[in-house]
Amino acid sequence: MTKPSLHGRYMGAAAAVREHDASCATCSRDRRCAAWRRLFDVLERLQDAYLTHQRSTRGTS
Numbered sequence: 001m002t003k004p005s006l007h008g009r010y011m012g013a014a015a016a017v018r019e020h021d022a023s024c025a026t027c028s029r030d031r032r033c034a035a036w037r038r039l040f041d042v043l044e045r046l047q048d049a050y051l052t053h054q055r056s057t058r059g060t061s
């Protein structure tokens with residue numbers, strides 16, 4: 001198995017947040033549980049890294 005790409009991990013984190021949304025009984029649109037926050041924290045960091053990577057490879061500002 002190869003190591004997942006940054007994009008793959010970003011997509012995986014986004015899917016984990018969506019799956020949690022669909023299955024968690026505690027979360028609502030306005031109020032999220034601690035588990036959701038942890039997942040979202042990971043997603044935000046991967047999103048930042050992914051967008052930074054895209055900018056640096058495309059050379060646009």
Ligand SMILES: [Zn+2]
Binds near residue numbers: 020033036
């Ligand atoms: Zn939740």
